Amino acid sequence: MSDTADRVKKIVVEHLGVEADKVTEDASFIDDLGADSLDIVELVMAFEEEFGVEIPDDAAEKISTVSDAIKYIEENKG
Amino acid sequence: MRRVVVTGLGLVTPLGGDVETSWANILAGKSGAGPITKFDASDQKCRIACEVKPADHEYGFDANKRVDHKVQRQVDPFIVFGIDAAGQAIEDAGLLDMSEEEKVMAGCSIGSGIGGLPGIESESLVLDRKGPGRVSPHFVHGRLINLISGQVSIKYGLKGPNHAVVTACSTGAHSIGDAARMIKDGDADVMLAGGAESTICPIGIAGFAQARALSTAFNDEPTKASRPYDQARDGFVMGEGAGVVVLEEYEHAKARGAKIYCEVIGYGLSGDAYHVTAPHPEGDGAFRSMAMALRKAGVEPKDIDYINAHGTSTPLGDELELGAVRRLFGDAIDSVSMSSTKSAIGHLLGGAGAVESIFCILALRDQIVPPTLNLDNPSESCQGVDLVPHKAKKREVRAVLNNSFGFGGTNASLVMRKLD
Numbered sequence: 001m002s003d004t005a006d007r008v009k010k011i012v013v014e015h016l017g018v019e020a021d022k023v024t025e026d027a028s029f030i031d032d033l034g035a036d037s038l039d040i041v042e043l044v045m046a047f048e049e050e051f052g053v054e055i056p057d058d059a060a061e062k063i064s065t066v067s068d069a070i071k072y073i074e075e076n077k078g
Numbered sequence: 079m080r081r082v083v084v085t086g087l088g089l090v091t092p093l094g095g096d097v098e099t100s101w102a103n104i105l106a107g108k109s110g111a112g113p114i115t116k117f118d119a120s121d122q123k124c125r126i127a128c129e130v131k132p133a134d135h136e137y138g139f140d141a142n143k144r145v146d147h148k149v150q151r152q153v154d155p156f157i158v159f160g161i162d163a164a165g166q167a168i169e170d171a172g173l174l175d176m177s178e179e180e181k182v183m184a185g186c187s188i189g190s191g192i193g194g195l196p197g198i199e200s201e202s203l204v205l206d207r208k209g210p211g212r213v214s215p216h217f218v219h220g221r222l223i224n225l226i227s228g229q230v231s232i233k234y235g236l237k238g239p240n241h242a243v244v245t246a247c248s249t250g251a252h253s254i255g256d257a258a259r260m261i262k263d264g265d266a267d268v269m270l271a272g273g274a275e276s277t278i279c280p281i282g283i284a285g286f287a288q289a290r291a292l293s294t295a296f297n298d299e300p301t302k303a304s305r306p307y308d309q310a311r312d313g314f315v316m317g318e319g320a321g322v323v324v325l326e327e328y329e330h331a332k333a334r335g336a337k338i339y340c341e342v343i344g345y346g347l348s349g350d351a352y353h354v355t356a357p358h359p360e361g362d363g364a365f366r367s368m369a370m371a372l373r374k375a376g377v378e379p380k381d382i383d384y385i386n387a388h389g390t391s392t393p394l395g396d397e398l399e400l401g402a403v404r405r406l407f408g409d410a411i412d413s414v415s416m417s418s419t420k421s422a423i424g425h426l427l428g429g430a431g432a433v434e435s436i437f438c439i440l441a442l443r444d445q446i447v448p449p450t451l452n453l454d455n456p457s458e459s460c461q462g463v464d465l466v467p468h469k470a471k472k473r474e475v476r477a478v479l480n481n482s483f484g485f486g487g488t489n490a491s492l493v494m495r496k497l498d
Contacts, residue, residue, distance in 0.1 A: 015148075015151065016148055017146060017147025017148045017151070034148075038215040038216060039148070041215040042214060042215050042216065045211075045212060045214075045215075049212075
């Protein structure tokens, strides 16, 4: 597992209060991890802080699974 | 006429994360005061408070028992305390399994005096240091005062009136009084009612200290600082926590065989129309609030055995309240016991009236009145009244009066009595 994936999963566990083994790469934030739309806004902010990336609103709207987040960060981080 | 009884209790205080622990420590004469640990208070004039203790403390509070991890992260501590106290109360009342029909007639009236001040402070710093794009999306609904009632109604499916009082330090008492009226009026059969507060943060302590409301002379002896009626008193000690009761229409409670603690028989309210922070010099508003509560209850002063005073340990307020009680009670002052439990847990602001009403209810249950700590040398005008110094006292308790007064000159009084 990549370093990015580890760090993303750690943030998701902390923010959503879910068990680490539930945070698989294909898990959907809303359908599988109990998040609502505001939780995703907060997660995106945490990813921006952690990885020093900008995630604009239109890109954030397309992030619905853990792997979507990892992929976006891998492609855009400095 | 619909009657209102109390069938469940919940407490989070600086002396316990539940009702029985808090009450046992109050009766044992313990103090919840200590140096402020939540932040570095070394540059503050007041460096002490009555903090709710962490879960690993002998009488700590474990937020994980009833509040989801995610909610804990998103909301201010006053909401966490309120959700937990409400949960305790509804469990105690045995109302976790209400039918859909019952839930429509069950509501919430849980307020706060100030609301999410620590979160407003910390997110303002985020805004200043990192910009608007870093402000939490949960900022607003994690700080709003009515979000205890909101969260509790969602958690327990309560679809009746959803209300939240904001009357500074009278909030808890007004919340219970207003909710009792909703039941009397037929708006609900069950109401979770109470108040919560948690403002032990740099701006909260600094703000009250600048208003000259806090004790600053006992930073090295925190447990001695809250000393209502004592000559050396110099201001209140900030507390935090929550108190919530389950109010229920009497026939509803009787029909399901509920344990009934007492009946809420009187509620009085008034305004001082005098000054934003100073109490009326003759205690006029306090007098009228108590008089209304007794009149509504249909009882005489001689029927009241215990008064849980507002008694914050401020130089002005304590004696003015006592003076108003003397005027109202006349000769009956000789048979009443009056104490301030703020001497033990500090001033819970918007939570105070609810927490102290619960101590009144427990005094009725156990026929014992809690003490006023640190009352070594009562002020001259406070002499000749049983202020229950230092030690709890066993005595007959038939009916109780609880007083709460707040900034803005807002006053609330509640009368409760044992059911015949």
